[in-house]
Amino acid sequence: MILDRRDVLAAGAASAVAGILPWAARAQEAEAAKAVDDLIAEFTGGAEVTEGDGITLDAPEIAENGNTVPISVEAEGASEILVLAPGNPVPPVATFTFGELVGKHMASTRIRLAKTQDITAIAKLADGKFVRTARNVKVTIGGCGG
């Protein structure tokens, strides 16, 4: 078989498209991560966020139905807690602001998750420091329609 100019061009275009696709997906993911970083920065005002101590985020390990996933956040003495679902089309989930009458700085609710992801919670503690924690939730059926 003799390759003419048209075949060569078509083959070239196909391989170029194949090369671009995974790159585009990665770029999209990076963009989502950047949006989440921006949201966190907006919440903290650019202050340093430490991992772990002082905040608890409870969620099921496996959520069969992404439409209602029960979660619970608690952070002793926190004035505000921000919950994010980075894998959702709209990453913010809720911002809880606690008044002085709360017994325990905790709240439970039910949220939607589009896919398996690490949900993240960031709390502003009484001393003005920020802590974050994340929890992986495996989602069997996504909950955002589409």
Added chain:
Amino acid sequence: MADNVKPRVRVPKTAKAGEVITIKTLISHQMESGQRKDQDGNVIPRSIINHFSVSFNGTPVLDVKMEPAISTNPYFEFEVAVPESGEFLFTWKDDDGSVYEDRQSIEIS
């Protein structure tokens, strides 16, 4: 679409002074996320409750900014240290401007 929106709140009738009580709230609302499409492929516009707040005798207790990721029929559970007899006021704000309210009183025994 804010049909049949009905708040349901569970607050104990009585408590001891300073006791920490658990409050559960539920409001029926479809919380249309703005991501779904109808049969013709048109996006169904977002229509959610975007704000929920609780106060006791005028003092703020909890304030929640809600996003489309909150499930249909938004549910919240939280704890309050009750200092005195009085009334809780629960307020939900809808995207369409509606405000839904519920009041529950509690006695200190």
